[in-house]
Amino acid sequence: MPSPNTTKQSGGFAYALGAFGTWGFLPFYLLLVYHVSAFELVGWRAIFTFPVCVAFIAARKQGKEVWQALANRRTGLLLLLTATLIGSNWLLYVWSVMNNHIYAASLGYYINPLLNVLIGTVFLGERLSSRQWLAVGLAGIGVAILAAGALTTLWVSLALACSFATYGLVRKLIPIEALPGLAVESLYLVPPGVLLIWLATRGTGHTALHEGFGFSLIIAASGVLTAVPLYCFAEAARRMDYSTLGFFQFMVPTIVFISGLTVFREPLQPVQLASFIFIWAAIAVFCWDLSQRHRAMARRSKAADET
Template identity: 35%
Template sequence: MTPLRLGYLYGLAAYLLWGFFPLYFKLLRPASPLEILAHRVVWSVAFVALLLVAMRNLGFLRALSRRPRALAGIATAAALIAVNWFTYIYGVNSDRVVETALGYFINPLVVVLLGVVVLGERLRPAQWLALGVGALAVAVLTIDYGRLPYLALALAFTFGGYSLVKKRLGLPAAEGLFVESAVLALPALAFLGWLSVTGDATFGQVSTAHTGLLVLAGALTAIPLLLFAGAANRLPLTGLGMLQYVAPILQLGCGVLIFHEPMPPARLAGFALVWLALIVFTADGLRQARRTRRQPPTAVSPAAAS
């Protein structure tokens, strides 16, 4: 199998797992979103630690401990992904899967917006058009919901911010997830201990299957990220960009077809505007990628190459 095909296989597997996450999180009730989050953090640390030990790759911790700015960045990334995970779990288990899917549909537009605001990037006209249509979609959905779709916006902005921080850190997937989860592990363990003392913990109290599913949260968190890393190393950005829509499409399907969440005409119109914005955004990205490939390579002088 060629590296390109293997990359698409890894990427599709990652997004399929993420796409069916609503089915998994529904099975974890009656555990509260905070309890599920705490177990996700703790078992992620355990799973990835075992993986790194098997790979004999724990030496990176020593080098990382001498980089205080990187540690501060990891703490920021950990806080953002914790908020993102909690928001998603809360949305799924409060029967708002459709709204969580919206968050990941608009995430590419939010990433572009953060590039302008935080990094000072300049957008092409088509990208501005996509952002404008996306803003109109949010306005339509606000009217439909009778409020801002705050779960979707929280998911999009926290994951967009997390992506921005991770891009600057440049840590591999397994190492990054281990350190981020380790930052959150102590408060997560303290919360789980408090639940046990007060008698509110569901772990070990509901059924053997429920307990096993909570433990499985670690592997289900790490495996898609590792598959995604494998895809990112083998695929062009355009290919990876097209795959990113698989997960929210599946999540939307879960919400409407499996959990029978309502999709009135106004909400459908709002989603249609989001999809129109993504079509404009994706078409512009593909056009820009083709233009870049056609440009002749710039000659590099011996002085510049040294």
């Protein structure tokens, strides 16, 4: 019989795939709304995420947990912090994609997993195997090569990485389930969302919702595309070691990188190719280690059942 920890990790893998897979393909959604300013788009994203969370909360009857979080001063302040972190991350990400800094965004999400490993080992007491440390080393070399060739936009990459890594750490430590926590975060983000839309449309009064019903539905869909992966990420963070979760996050920049190369037609420099080879080698080593550990646990479980 699988151990509870093994079952918990397996459930976390599914949530991690859901979150990072959705985020990896987000630039394709941004193609549909490319002419909307970053400020306005993030504002609508914040506003439309809240009713999606409310609908999920009502369906799962978790309203009590939301009120308890709001009534608890410490929990409420921590969720205000995570809301600020994720809102800032959204704004910077959308701005970078819409201003043709696809690789800068990609680099940020390549740095992020390394920060997760660092946070997991330093702050959460997680231990890595020798193969995992090899993977970290290979990824570190790849990221260093890429960073050296992108110094002018490195601030974008570092800001994206640090904001999201800190968001994940704090969310992991807050004693609240994923969905109620997300609902409180989305509530906090509604007023800044309104402010961003006002700033973006000041003087014209024309918003993206004035461009027809079909386009309004596309803008409204940003709520679902925000709420669902954030919920999956919060569940994955609760169920998985933070270091392991970090390596799953390599999905995002890999998809973004391929999108930048094939869809957005950004030129690929030799230094970028070299760095990605190191990073993909690191992913392969880490996946190999996960496979070996899974097989070892399966053998131990089978041996225990036979005794």
